[in-house]
Amino acid sequence: MRTSLVDEEGAEFIASRPLKGSEAELKAFSDVGLASLTGIDRGSVFLNAVPEEADGYDDQDEADVATVTLSHCRPKAVPVEPTGVVRDVASVDVSSMKIAEDARGIVIAVRGSLVRRKGDCVSADVLGPFLFYVTEQNKDFIYASLRSRFLGEERPVESPQLESMPKRICNLFDRWIQMSAATSLRDSILLLDGSLTAGTVDSPTRVMEHLVLASTTNGNSIIAFSKMTRLRVLGVKITELENGHAAPYLLKIGHLISQSARFRCLGQIYVAHLSPVFYSYRVDVNSGSARSDAEAIGSLLSSDALTYGYPETLVYAHILSTFNKVDVIGLQRFLTEQMEITVTEDPCIRQSLFLPFDRS
Amino acid sequence: MKILKKEGDLLQLLAFPSDMEMRKGDYLAAEDDEGRKALLQVIDVGYANTPGMLEDLLRTMSIEKVDVETKADNLSISSFTLLIKDARMISAKIRAIVEYGKIAHGSSWLPSRFGARIRKAGVGLLKEVGGLTSNHPVNLGEVGGEAFSFDADSLDGRLTIVTGKKETGKSHAVKLICTSLVEHGATVIVFDVNGEYVNLGRSRAGSPNDIYDRTTVLEPGVSFKITVEEAGLGVILNILEHIYDTPATSCREFARIWRHLRHEGIHVTLGSIGMALEKAGMHDSVREALSSRISALESSGFFTQRATEATHLDRVINSSRNGLLMVLNMKNLFSSTRRMVVECVLSQLGDLLSRSLLPPLFLVAEEAHLYLNNTYWDDLVTRMRHLGLFPLFVTNQPDTIPHTVYRQADNILLFNFTNELDLEAISRASRADSQTVKTIAIALPPRHCLALGHLVGDLPLVVGVRGLNARTMGETRLFFDGQFGKAESRREVAAATLLSH
Numbered sequence: 001m002r003t004s005l006v007d008e009e010g011a012e013f014i015a016s017r018p019l020k021g022s023e024a025e026l027k028a029f030s031d032v033g034l035a036s037l038t039g040i041d042r043g044s045v046f047l048n049a050v051p052e053e054a055d056g057y058d059d060q061d062e063a064d065v066a067t068v069t070l071s072h073c074r075p076k077a078v079p080v081e082p083t084g085v086v087r088d089v090a091s092v093d094v095s096s097m098k099i100a101e102d103a104r105g106i107v108i109a110v111r112g113s114l115v116r117r118k119g120d121c122v123s124a125d126v127l128g129p130f131l132f133y134v135t136e137q138n139k140d141f142i143y144a145s146l147r148s149r150f151l152g153e154e155r156p157v158e159s160p161q162l163e164s165m166p167k168r169i170c171n172l173f174d175r176w177i178q179m180s181a182a183t184s185l186r187d188s189i190l191l192l193d194g195s196l197t198a199g200t201v202d203s204p205t206r207v208m209e210h211l212v213l214a215s216t217t218n219g220n221s222i223i224a225f226s227k228m229t230r231l232r233v234l235g236v237k238i239t240e241l242e243n244g245h246a247a248p249y250l251l252k253i254g255h256l257i258s259q260s261a262r263f264r265c266l267g268q269i270y271v272a273h274l275s276p277v278f279y280s281y282r283v284d285v286n287s288g289s290a291r292s293d294a295e296a297i298g299s300l301l302s303s304d305a306l307t308y309g310y311p312e313t314l315v316y317a318h319i320l321s322t323f324n325k326v327d328v329i330g331l332q333r334f335l336t337e338q339m340e341i342t343v344t345e346d347p348c349i350r351q352s353l354f355l356p357f358d359r360s
Numbered sequence: 361m362k363i364l365k366k367e368g369d370l371l372q373l374l375a376f377p378s379d380m381e382m383r384k385g386d387y388l389a390a391e392d393d394e395g396r397k398a399l400l401q402v403i404d405v406g407y408a409n410t411p412g413m414l415e416d417l418l419r420t421m422s423i424e425k426v427d428v429e430t431k432a433d434n435l436s437i438s439s440f441t442l443l444i445k446d447a448r449m450i451s452a453k454i455r456a457i458v459e460y461g462k463i464a465h466g467s468s469w470l471p472s473r474f475g476a477r478i479r480k481a482g483v484g485l486l487k488e489v490g491g492l493t494s495n496h497p498v499n500l501g502e503v504g505g506e507a508f509s510f511d512a513d514s515l516d517g518r519l520t521i522v523t524g525k526k527e528t529g530k531s532h533a534v535k536l537i538c539t540s541l542v543e544h545g546a547t548v549i550v551f552d553v554n555g556e557y558v559n560l561g562r563s564r565a566g567s568p569n570d571i572y573d574r575t576t577v578l579e580p581g582v583s584f585k586i587t588v589e590e591a592g593l594g595v596i597l598n599i600l601e602h603i604y605d606t607p608a609t610s611c612r613e614f615a616r617i618w619r620h621l622r623h624e625g626i627h628v629t630l631g632s633i634g635m636a637l638e639k640a641g642m643h644d645s646v647r648e649a650l651s652s653r654i655s656a657l658e659s660s661g662f663f664t665q666r667a668t669e670a671t672h673l674d675r676v677i678n679s680s681r682n683g684l685l686m687v688l689n690m691k692n693l694f695s696s697t698r699r700m701v702v703e704c705v706l707s708q709l710g711d712l713l714s715r716s717l718l719p720p721l722f723l724v725a726e727e728a729h730l731y732l733n734n735t736y737w738d739d740l741v742t743r744m745r746h747l748g749l750f751p752l753f754v755t756n757q758p759d760t761i762p763h764t765v766y767r768q769a770d771n772i773l774l775f776n777f778t779n780e781l782d783l784e785a786i787s788r789a790s791r792a793d794s795q796t797v798k799t800i801a802i803a804l805p806p807r808h809c810l811a812l813g814h815l816v817g818d819l820p821l822v823v824g825v826r827g828l829n830a831r832t833m834g835e836t837r838l839f840f841d842g843q844f845g846k847a848e849s850r851r852e853v854a855a856a857t858l859l860s861h
Contacts, residue, residue, distance in 0.1 A: 030435075034435075124426045124427065125428075319423055326410055329444045330440045333444060
């Protein structure tokens with residue numbers, strides 16, 4: 001998958017990997033996973049984990065919902081147009097997948113990606129996959145280790161429930177890649193999958209502020225896209241709000257939301273209608289070096305292709321980090337060979353009891 | 361490698377590319393711990409339809425322009441995933457079920473999908489299962505990297521067809537077989553249309569080889585002539601009717617003259633027939649028709665007036681008791697003369713064999729479709745086989761051989777065909793199912809053949825035909841290799857031609 005480089009500048013861009021020098025952190029992340037895998041009993045039987053339906057919300061957690069209050073103002077439309085200034089674009093995404101489970105815990109895989117675009121040149125760093133065997137016994141250790149390594153948070157916090165660990169590990173890894181990108185890139189647009197809400201357990205305010213500060217210092221702008229959001233105005237999902245303006249435009253809704261002292265968004269919250277037809281997104285903008293949020297979005301329009309109003313580099317980042325069935329089979333084969341475990345199908349209690357009378 | 365499912369006699373197996381190198385035609389043995397095994401032949405290798413593969417391919421396509429670098433994959437997990445993505449689906453035919461060392465006909469035993477050990481089946485196992493003997497081994501080449509020989513006995517008393525498209529190695533294989541047969545003391549007669557067999561008695565370097573002293577080349581019209589009396593009235597009438605399209609009335613008059621000469625005690629020669637024709641009372645048109653045909657027979661040079669000049673096949677054949685390769689070089693003959701020679705030789709052989717004056721022999725008919733008329737196909741595969749003449753037909757036009765012949769074929773060496781109609785013609789009548797023929801033959805590389813029938817114990821085998829230390833090439837005149845390809849030489853030739861005028 002090598003792209004043909006058009007010029008020396010493109011070649012230089014491809015060669016300049018922003019995560020160079022981050023090997024130690026990545027190894028540490030990998031080592032935490034490897035250490036957890038030693039807890040697997042060789043020869044034991046694991047069940048093929050059924051992928052759980054993700055809730056689909058890109059907002060960090062329910063804190064976002066809690067912060068919404070309605071004022072009497074109406075959302076304000078901010079027209080945007082391509083600025084003609086092409087900036088480098090970088091996107092970060094991370095995903096996790098449950099690979100197998102036994103009575104004691106779950107084996108999960110985590111993979112991240114950092115995609116960069118400079119004109120027609122697109123390069124990507126795929127990080128992982130990393131495997132973790134998470135049990136009730138080691139989840140505290142794993143969570144604390146990763147928070148310490150990635151967020152520099154030594155303050156002890158209660159680890160989440162076992163079922164929530166994949167998403168939490170994902171979030172921590174995601175935040176670390178975002179931070180690495182913000183500190184190593186210059187004059188770029190940093191696209192994130194999610195929001196800029198600070199104050200949640202995986203997005204401590206100190207860390208988020210550091211992210212924004214590092215980004216601004218380096219002349220970057222941060223734009224966070226949430227495909228699905230819990231935010232509603234008068235009971236209406238904010239992404240359903242329109243005002244009849246011709247796309248592309250932003251609906252400024254930050255002023256409709258009062259933020260609590262504990263949770264706050266480190267950017268302006270908009271609903272972005274960047275495509276004439278579907279779709280609209282919650283977009284948190286920290287314009288950084290750009291003169292305004294509209295200019296930051298306008299730069300994005302000039303710098304990246306949009307698919308249904310969604311940046312193409314973010315699509316790439318998602319594609320490269322997401323696990324599919326083939327990946328799962330491959331990872332299970334790895335476990336079978338290296339950990340000498342057997343992975344079998346999980347007998348479905350519901351099917352056993354109710355078929356053929358159950359609903360399909 | 362694991363068995364996925366069975367449909368009819370076809371098993372589908374899942375394999376990783378790293379499991380073993382698999383080619384169409386290879387044999388696998390799927391066995392259990394109790395000495396039972398299924399002998400499977402790979403007929404196709406495709407991609408496994410892994411769940412999510414479409415999604416994965418689309419994902420790969422959509423990021424084709426992205427320069428991707430994988431980092432921190434310390435466990436090389438990606439390579440495991442790649443293996444899954446490249447998983448193969450192997451379609452294999454169940455050729456035999458072997459239970460405790462013997463083929464179990466009609467057995468319903470199936471290897472376990474989870475427990476069966478699947479390995480490549482070597483030549484030893486194939487020979488054991490196929491019940492192949494080695495009384496008179498013919499080293500044909502290799503099967504799956506192992507030397508493979510078949511027993512010449514499997515050609516004895518049988519009809520063999522060698523077919524494939526041009527330049528796939530048919531003639532080479534037949535030359536190899538001929539050489540081995542002669543080395544085993546057999547008599548082999550070759551109808552050599554292109555003069556390819558005339559140097560089989562010499563090594564590539566040109567020195568005499570093992571069969572040099574047992575090789576005889578006969579050139580019709582030069583070193584091989586016969587009298588019309590030896591040919592006999594029946595053969596000459598056949599020649600007149602089938603080769604020269606002589607009307608039935610004229611043939612009847614010819615026969616009348618022949619019998620008249622015999623009745624009068626006159627030697628029947630083309631000359632005596634011509635003279636009798638002048639005197640005989642008949643319509644002028646008949647006389648002219650016969651006269652022109654007799655002139656054609658004379659001008660072929662194959663018929664001699666003098667008995668002392670005639671070649672007696674029985675004497676030539678019986679002169680060697682330790683094997684003989686008799687090559688009838690028909691390279692420079694007109695089509696009509698070629699057919700005439702074949703008619704006469706077959707007739708003589710049939711006569712001599714029926715009187716037990718010849719040992720049973722093998723007849724190689726190269727490009728058989730060029731000179732065998734319909735009557736002779738049936739004669740060769742039915743009557744003459746019983747007399748002791750065992751044909752090997754070699755052709756690149758399988759549809760020119762009648763289906764009745766295919767149906768009686770005991771052995772087929774099938775080289776590559778890309779034309780589906782050709783494969784269809786063979787598959788309808790060969791000793792293997794059409795799916796095997798069509799899927800394997802179409803992928804055969806040059807000098808590889810699919811051997812079917814008795815010589816492989818009815819286990820279709822893909823054989824890589826070995827080289828032969830003999831001059832096997834026909835003497836093809838090439839434009840670019842010869843002087844005609846060089847401008848300078850062309851000018852010299854043109855000048856020389858002008859001078860000669």
